[in-house]
Amino acid sequence: MTEAESDRWLAADPGRAELLPEGPAAGGARLHAAVRDGVRVGHLWTGSRDLPTGERVPYVWEVAVAEGERRKGHGRALMRFAEDLVRAAGGDRLALRVDPDNTAARALYASLGYRLLSTDHEKTLC
Template sequence: MTTTLRPVGPLQQAGDGTRSRAYEVCVNSRPVGGVRIATVRTADGAVGTISDLRVAEADRGRGRGTVAALAAEEVLRGWDCERIRVSVPAGAAPARRLAAALGYTESGHLLLKELDRADPGPPAPAGLEVRPMTAAEFAPWRSAAPGRRELLPDDPAAGGARVDIALRDGVPVGHLWTGWRDLPAGERVPYVWEVEVTATERGKGYGRALMRRAEAAVREAGGHRLALRVDPANAPARALYASLGYRPLSVDYEKRLY
């Protein structure tokens, strides 16, 4: 039996050059599932994404998902993508095994916390001040990384973002960038884009204080969930987030096509 992809509807092309298209997964022209293929813009060029890959229960265990994923990779090669990213629910063991078998490597863990409105957390370390960046501080910080320039407008508040700076006795020791992000299931939630403490100042509770500030801001705005992404190789950060009550929601994988 032959497993193929059959387009569902026309190719969607956005003004920024990104593309997307839905496909049926077919076995001898019989639909048994579906997949969505798309591209996203990054500072390094177009990156392909494969999402919503599903196979009907009666057809699982026969390699249909593997063939469909490989066919999706061929589509993305034709769209001039050199890399692919996929996101898999943390508890979906078969999908995670498939990603590993196809040569994908873990690139990030998406974590989520349900916030307790009655939990203010411990006080910040003595001498630490966390406040919004001034315009004079924000401009050079935004320009220091391509990702910030792409995602943040000149006025972060215009896009619903907030950038805070942490100072110890008036000296910068870290920063916090929060905003919004769509979860894989489509829900839009408050999100920590960056939280960073100066290398020489780590281990003093500043990272925890910045995360508590992010959570407090969400509570103040009436929210009850906060998400973030962590590098799987960053053991100290993973330990911090686990101690704060963040739990894995999905695992991101990446693969080079060439």
């Protein structure tokens, strides 16, 4: 992504800015854009994260495909790209988190061989 694109991406979600107070490239984070025929169809945010075990692993923070471009293989291509980045750096693991209600994403990750590590639970207290 260009600097202007990454600035817009960061500003679009306050949670991103909270996780990246020094900007999108801080701490090894990287933003990648998927482009088809000169048009951006999706993006990938990679970096690393500490698992609950304390182990630091390569991590997919976000993968997104434009609504009109879904179910065309872009998400799969972005995930394969992320895997290739990890392999090129000498790694052999990649982790991510997905919303339990996102059945399409869960099916994609399962088809790529990802397995469930844990399930978070939450309760809203009134």
